[in-house]
Amino acid sequence: MLSAGFILLLSAAYLGLLFAVARFGDARADAGRSIITANVYALSLAVYCTSWTFYGSVGRATSGGLSFLTIYIGPTLMLLFVGVIIKMIRISKAQRITSIADFIASRYGKSQLLAGLVTVIAVIGVVPYIALQLKAVSASLEVLLDHSGASFMPPMFDSTFVIAALLAVFTILFGTRHLDATERHEGMVAAIAFESVVKLLAFLAVGLFVTYGMFGGFSELFQRAAAAPELARLLQLDSSRSGTWTALILLSGLAIIFLPRQFQIIVVENVDESHVRRAVWLFPLYLVLINIFVLPLALGGLLHFQGQSFNPDTFVLTLPLSRGAEALALLVFIGGLSAATGMVIVETIALSTMVCNDLVMPWLLRLRWFGVSERRDLSGILLGIRRAAIVLILLLGYIYFRAAGEAYALVGIGLISFAAVAQFAPAMFGGMYWKQGTRAGAVAGLLGGFAVWLYTLLLPSFARSGWIDPGFVEQGLWGIGALKAQALFGLSGLDEISHSLWWSLFANIGLYVLVSLNSRPEALEAGQAERFVDVFRHGERGSDARLWRGTASVDELVSLLERFLGPLRARQQLATFAAAHGAADWKALPADAEFVRFAEAQLSGAIGSASARVMVASVAREESLGLDEVFDILDEATQVRAYSRELEIKSRELEAATAELREANERLRELDRMKDDFISTVTHELRTPLTSIRAFSEMLHEDPELDLADRTRFLGIIVNEAERLTRLINQILDMAKLESGRAEWTAADVDLGEVAREAMASLEQLFRDKGVALESEIPAHGPVVLADRDRMTQVMINLLSNAVKFVPGATGRVKVRVKADGRQVRVEVEDNGPGLSAEECLVIFEKFRQGGNAMTDKPQGTGLGLPISRQIVEYFGGNLWVESRPGAGARFIFTVPLPAPEKITGET
Amino acid sequence: MKRGNPLRQRLAALGLLGIPLLTYPLLSLPSGSWNGIPASFLYLFGVWTLLVVLAAGVAERRGK
Numbered sequence: 001m002l003s004a005g006f007i008l009l010l011s012a013a014y015l016g017l018l019f020a021v022a023r024f025g026d027a028r029a030d031a032g033r034s035i036i037t038a039n040v041y042a043l044s045l046a047v048y049c050t051s052w053t054f055y056g057s058v059g060r061a062t063s064g065g066l067s068f069l070t071i072y073i074g075p076t077l078m079l080l081f082v083g084v085i086i087k088m089i090r091i092s093k094a095q096r097i098t099s100i101a102d103f104i105a106s107r108y109g110k111s112q113l114l115a116g117l118v119t120v121i122a123v124i125g126v127v128p129y130i131a132l133q134l135k136a137v138s139a140s141l142e143v144l145l146d147h148s149g150a151s152f153m154p155p156m157f158d159s160t161f162v163i164a165a166l167l168a169v170f171t172i173l174f175g176t177r178h179l180d181a182t183e184r185h186e187g188m189v190a191a192i193a194f195e196s197v198v199k200l201l202a203f204l205a206v207g208l209f210v211t212y213g214m215f216g217g218f219s220e221l222f223q224r225a226a227a228a229p230e231l232a233r234l235l236q237l238d239s240s241r242s243g244t245w246t247a248l249i250l251l252s253g254l255a256i257i258f259l260p261r262q263f264q265i266i267v268v269e270n271v272d273e274s275h276v277r278r279a280v281w282l283f284p285l286y287l288v289l290i291n292i293f294v295l296p297l298a299l300g301g302l303l304h305f306q307g308q309s310f311n312p313d314t315f316v317l318t319l320p321l322s323r324g325a326e327a328l329a330l331l332v333f334i335g336g337l338s339a340a341t342g343m344v345i346v347e348t349i350a351l352s353t354m355v356c357n358d359l360v361m362p363w364l365l366r367l368r369w370f371g372v373s374e375r376r377d378l379s380g381i382l383l384g385i386r387r388a389a390i391v392l393i394l395l396l397g398y399i400y401f402r403a404a405g406e407a408y409a410l411v412g413i414g415l416i417s418f419a420a421v422a423q424f425a426p427a428m429f430g431g432m433y434w435k436q437g438t439r440a441g442a443v444a445g446l447l448g449g450f451a452v453w454l455y456t457l458l459l460p461s462f463a464r465s466g467w468i469d470p471g472f473v474e475q476g477l478w479g480i481g482a483l484k485a486q487a488l489f490g491l492s493g494l495d496e497i498s499h500s501l502w503w504s505l506f507a508n509i510g511l512y513v514l515v516s517l518n519s520r521p522e523a524l525e526a527g528q529a530e531r532f533v534d535v536f537r538h539g540e541r542g543s544d545a546r547l548w549r550g551t552a553s554v555d556e557l558v559s560l561l562e563r564f565l566g567p568l569r570a571r572q573q574l575a576t577f578a579a580a581h582g583a584a585d586w587k588a589l590p591a592d593a594e595f596v597r598f599a600e601a602q603l604s605g606a607i608g609s610a611s612a613r614v615m616v617a618s619v620a621r622e623e624s625l626g627l628d629e630v631f632d633i634l635d636e637a638t639q640v641r642a643y644s645r646e647l648e649i650k651s652r653e654l655e656a657a658t659a660e661l662r663e664a665n666e667r668l669r670e671l672d673r674m675k676d677d678f679i680s681t682v683t684h685e686l687r688t689p690l691t692s693i694r695a696f697s698e699m700l701h702e703d704p705e706l707d708l709a710d711r712t713r714f715l716g717i718i719v720n721e722a723e724r725l726t727r728l729i730n731q732i733l734d735m736a737k738l739e740s741g742r743a744e745w746t747a748a749d750v751d752l753g754e755v756a757r758e759a760m761a762s763l764e765q766l767f768r769d770k771g772v773a774l775e776s777e778i779p780a781h782g783p784v785v786l787a788d789r790d791r792m793t794q795v796m797i798n799l800l801s802n803a804v805k806f807v808p809g810a811t812g813r814v815k816v817r818v819k820a821d822g823r824q825v826r827v828e829v830e831d832n833g834p835g836l837s838a839e840e841c842l843v844i845f846e847k848f849r850q851g852g853n854a855m856t857d858k859p860q861g862t863g864l865g866l867p868i869s870r871q872i873v874e875y876f877g878g879n880l881w882v883e884s885r886p887g888a889g890a891r892f893i894f895t896v897p898l899p900a901p902e903k904i905t906g907e908t
Numbered sequence: 909m910k911r912g913n914p915l916r917q918r919l920a921a922l923g924l925l926g927i928p929l930l931t932y933p934l935l936s937l938p939s940g941s942w943n944g945i946p947a948s949f950l951y952l953f954g955v956w957t958l959l960v961v962l963a964a965g966v967a968e969r970r971g972k
Contacts, residue, residue: 069952073930076956080923080963083916219944226941235946236939242932249931280919281964288957295949 007144007333014334015170015341018191022174025190036186036271038278044189044265045283046196048075048256049290050129050343051136052414054199054336057291059313060411061298065234068411070245072291074252076284085257085266085276087432091535092267096604100263100424101354105610107431107532108439109525112610115358117443118424121450122260123351123393125420128404128461129259130347130397132413133340136313137163140336143317144329164398167344168391175349175390185349189269192346195338200290202335206316207293209328210300214319218296225299234299247498248415254425255418260350261343268350344394352389357608360385365614379566382606404461415497416457423449423504426512434516435529441516449508452488456500460485552591552620557599560619564606573602596620685728685863689721696721731864738871745875750787752825752896753778753818759796760816763804772804772812783820785896787876792896795872795880798865799829799892806833806890824878824898830891836884844882845870869894918966926959 028035053071060068079085088103097103101122105115138160174188215221225231256262270276301315304322311318316336320328361382404413426445430437455472463470463485476483486496488503521529561570574586577598583589596616603612696714700706706714737743756778767774803814817828836844845866866880873880873894884890928934930952938947 066948066952069956073952073956076959077923077926077930080919080926080959082919083913086916222941222946222949223944226944226946235941235949237935237948239932239936242935245935246931277915277967280967281960284956284960284963288953288960292953 003148004145007141007330010330010334011337014337018195018338018341019170019173021194022185022187022191024187026185026187029186034186034271035190036269036275038272038275039282040190040193041270041272041275042279042282043193043196043286044269045262045279046200046286046290047192047261047265047342047346048259048283049196049199049287049339050414051133051336051340052411053290054203054339055136055140055313055316056132056411056414057294058297058301058315059311061234061295062302062312062315066237066295067241067245067248068294069291070248071252071411072284072287074249074254075256076287077249078253078256079280079284082276082280084429084432086273087535088257088263088267089270089273089276091432091532094531094535095609096601098268098357098605098608099350099354100258100260100428101358102604102608102610103263103267104424104427104431104442105358105608106604107528108427108437108442109522109528110609110613111439111525112358112362112614114439114442114446115354115608115610116362117446118427119351119354119358121420121423121446122354123396124458125423125453126260126347126351126417127393127396127400128413128458129417130344130394131401131404132417133344134160134164134167134394134397134401135413137337137340139311139314140317140333143314143321144333147321147326147329160401161398164394167341168348168394170341171345171348171390171394172387174345175352175386185269186271188345188349189265192265192342195342196286199335199339199342200286202331202338203290203316204293205328206320206332207297209325210319211293211296214304214323215296215300221296221299221303224303228303231299231302234295241495244495244498247494247501251415251418251422251497251501254422258421258424258428259347259417260354260421261346264346264350348390348393351393352386354608355389355393356382356385357606357611360389361607361611362614365611378563379569379606382564403467404465406465413461416461419457419497419500419504420450420453422501423453423508425505426509430512430516431529431532433533435526435533436516437512437529438516438519438521439525440519441512441514444515445508445510445512448511449504452504452507453500456485456488456503457496460496552596554587554589554591554595556619557591557596557616558586560615561599561602564603564615570602591620681863682732686725689725689728693718693721693725728864731868735864735868735871738868738875745791746788747786748789749784750789750792751782751784752787752792752827753780753782755789755792756796756816756818756827759793759800763797763800766801767804767814770804770807770812771810772807772814775813775815776817778816778818779820783818783825783898785825785876786899787896788872791872791875795869795894796827796829798869799894802865802892803829803831803833803890807831808833820898822898824895826893826895828891828893830889832889835886835888836882836890837886841882841884845880915966919963922959922962922966926955929955929959 025035057068057071091097092103095103095106097106101115101118104118105111108114141159141163174191175185211217211221215224222235226235257266266279297315297319298312301310301312301319304319316332317329320326320332423446426449427437427442431442459468460470460473462468463473471479472483473485475481477485482489486499488499491499491503494502558570558574561573564570565573577595578584578586578589581589581594589595600609600612600616603615606612607615696718700711700714734743756776760774760776764774800814800816804812807814811832813832815828815830817826817830819826870880873896876896878894878896880892880894882890882892935948935951938951940947942950
């Protein structure tokens with residue numbers, strides 16, 4: 001019992017509900033409490049699923065089996081490359097981008113030509129897609145009405161035209177209520193998310209009904225299909241069509257981000273980058289769910305309507321109706337209407353923004369009679385243009401539907417649109433990742449790709465319905481076989497979509513790259529390229545403001561803003577901007593580069609970047625920056641970063657070098673001081689004996705009367721002092737030789753025990769004179785080391801004579817010990833003298849340091865013996881040190897390593 | 909300088925894994941049927957669902 005009136009009422013009620021959701025979303029957004037959560041964002045992406053998905057997929061599955069899935073696998077894979085999407089969002093936010101045309105135009109130097117070109121391609125490309133929606137809604141309506149035998153409209157009206165008109169009105173109500181600087185429509189996004197849920201539920205409901213209600217579930221359905229020979233092939237993947245499979249995945253992967261409505265939803269309507277993280281899996285999950293029942297529905301329809309005439313695109317309606325499930329059919333109709341409406345709303349809003357900003361406005365701004373500069377408030381005109389654009393686009397959709405719609409199934413029409421928007425891919429990807437891409441390249445690529453698409457896909461679709469002569473498809477243009485529209489240059493064996501896609505992308509990419517490489521970007525273009533490609537590296541503001549130089553007046557810019565945004569909105573934005581810059585009133589702001597940039601950004605939101613640039617340029621006198629200058633500024637920014645890093649490294653290196661230098665300097669100074677000390681000490685040491693020699697000589701010389709005893713005593717002193725002087729000079733020379741490494745060494749086997757005994761023997765008299773006991777603990781033979789015998793004797797004598805000097809007479813005792821362990825010989829000379837403090841233990845090895853108190857005691861040695869001895873021992877690889885405590889005697893120890901034991905060489 | 913966001917890289921890796929799994933020639937591997945349901949149908953939806961589940965796991969792992 002479905003009357004036309006009831007269907008109409010239900011549809012109106014549903015659209016009213018959508019509208020209410022949208023108003024609610026807008027109200028919440030105005031109140032600052034956005035209802036756009038990550039889930040809402042992810043669901044709104046499902047605007048991708050249109051009537052095509054809802055009705056068309058089933059139709060496609062009846063002829064192509066599982067190949068309909070490519071359209072949903074492509075987006076799943078594309079979304080996983082989340083970096084690309086985040087980059088698009090980041091760039092769009094930084095540049096205030098409102099559409100895909102704006103994106104491409106802005107990247108290539110805010111070019112009005114490119115903006116217009118992209119808009120034209122998008123409108124022409126998407127028109128078939130809108131026609132698809134009209135066709136689907138009208139077909140579904142027809143099915144319902146046929147069923148009830150009622151008539152919806154008086155016969156003079158065309159129901160499709162009425163649907164198009166209603167959709168236009170609804171879209172206008174929806175999307176162009178006010179002019180937002182960011183072109184964001186939160187209410188619309190909320191409504192789309194809502195309708196996405198409705199269409200999913202409706203589709204699942206009919207899927208379950210058919211699979212489990214009409215048939216006995218998946219297994220039975222598939223088994224019955226497998227039994228029918230003409231259906232069995234739908235169950236298997238046809239690997240001979242693998243090229244088409246890949247092409248469709250590529251095509252849909254590009255469509256998910258480059259269709260104007262998808263760009264609108266994913267990029268422009270994104271309020272928070274982190275929402276993408278949810279969308280990356282929730283939206284594909286939605287796609288999986290909405291596709292599970294497609295093949296069962298197709299098979300069910302084919303089995304059920306075997307032998308009758310049917311339209312597979314409307315199986316989702318006709319199947320429940322054939323079982324009298326009218327309520328379910330109504331739900332499905334609402335789901336389909338929902339899918340179509342959602343698509344039409346978002347698509348036409350996105351396209352109308354592009355048409356207004358990138359096509360009509362630039363043209364109006366150039367017309368003198370229009371008098372842009374005289375009009376006080378242009379925001380009303382902008383809205384008017386957008387509304388007209390919406391009507392126009394739907395009208396074009398209707399015309400296409402009439403011209404070519406009958407010849408194609410739903411999916412066939414949609415794919416034509418996909419192939420058109422795929423043309424944006426080279427300019428978009430190149431623009432985001434390749435700084436070298438130029439405007440000339442982008443224009444050439446887009447024109448080339450679009451022309452090929454037009455010739456190989458769109459025009460043949462008209463030819464098929466007989467609108468134009470199909471000669472260029474069948475025989476080739478002017479009868480040239482190589483120019484056959486769907487077998488270009490003889491490329492055949494592909495379906496028409498893959499054929500068009502490969503040729504158009506080939507032309508597009510080829511031209512884009514070749515022309516880019518052979519053209520030079522303008523200054524503005526180079527700056528934009530840098531900002532797009534390096535968007536993650538540039539801060540939100542950073543060097544941007546520096547790329548503008550000139551003079552402007554605040555008043556003129558403000559009046560510009562008021563004219564395009566409306567006075568109220570302009571003042572709001574100005575107040576926000578002033579507050580962010582710590583100024584109480586915008587009138588106090590300077591008309592500097594940042595303010596100009598702000599004004600341009602606000603205008604971009606309303607009229608697109610290309611037009612905004614023209615408008616700002618009309619009131620601000622900008623000094624043109626040359627290309628080189630722009631590069632310099634941009635390079636400066638990168639270079640400053642590089643330099644500062646380099647500088648940091650250099651300064652650290654410098655610090656290290658300075659520290660090293662300071663240390664070396666310290667060492668040098670120390671050495672210098674030591675040299676000075678040495679010389680003064682040597683001089684002093686030499687002068688002491690000289691002075692006494694001279695004094696006594698003078699006395700002998702001046703006083704001839706001196707008695708013999710005195711004379712003999714004086715001469716004895718002179719002889720002693722002369723000997724000491726000689727010894728001193730010898731030792732100084734010895735020391736110098738040792739230190740400079742010019743000393744002559746002989747190396748032979750030396751029995752250290754024997755050396756010790758000889759040294760003791762040679763000093764025996766000295767010990768006896770002083771009454772000092774000399775003891776020894778020396779093995780009878782050995783140990784034998786490799787050394788210089790005379791030098792070793794010198795060390796031994798030195799240590800012994802030191803010891804005898806410091807021990808007290810009569811009670812003094814000196815003990816010599818020689819012993820060897822596995823690796824070295826250890827020689828000790830121990831005395832019971834006054835001992836040394838810890839400090840003295842170290843300094844006595846310095847040159848000219850005498851034991852005892854140098855101030856009171858008469859020097860008893862030269863002060864070179866120990867340093868020389870240490871040099872000798874160390875030369876042979878040993879050590880010389882002293883162990884002592886004050887009052888406990890001293891023990892001088894030196895070691896000499898034993899020669900390595902000879903290896904036993906072999907058994908023979 | 910921010911480089912190599914791990915989340916983006918993991919998801920992209922899933923994408924790169926998914927491309928060969930969901931295109932020919934690997935797609936021609938499943939044959940026959942299971943419980944009446946064609947293997948190709950099960951394979952496509954199985955791999956696809958698995959990708960979605962893995963992506964969800966990666967994307968939601970560290971909360972917000």
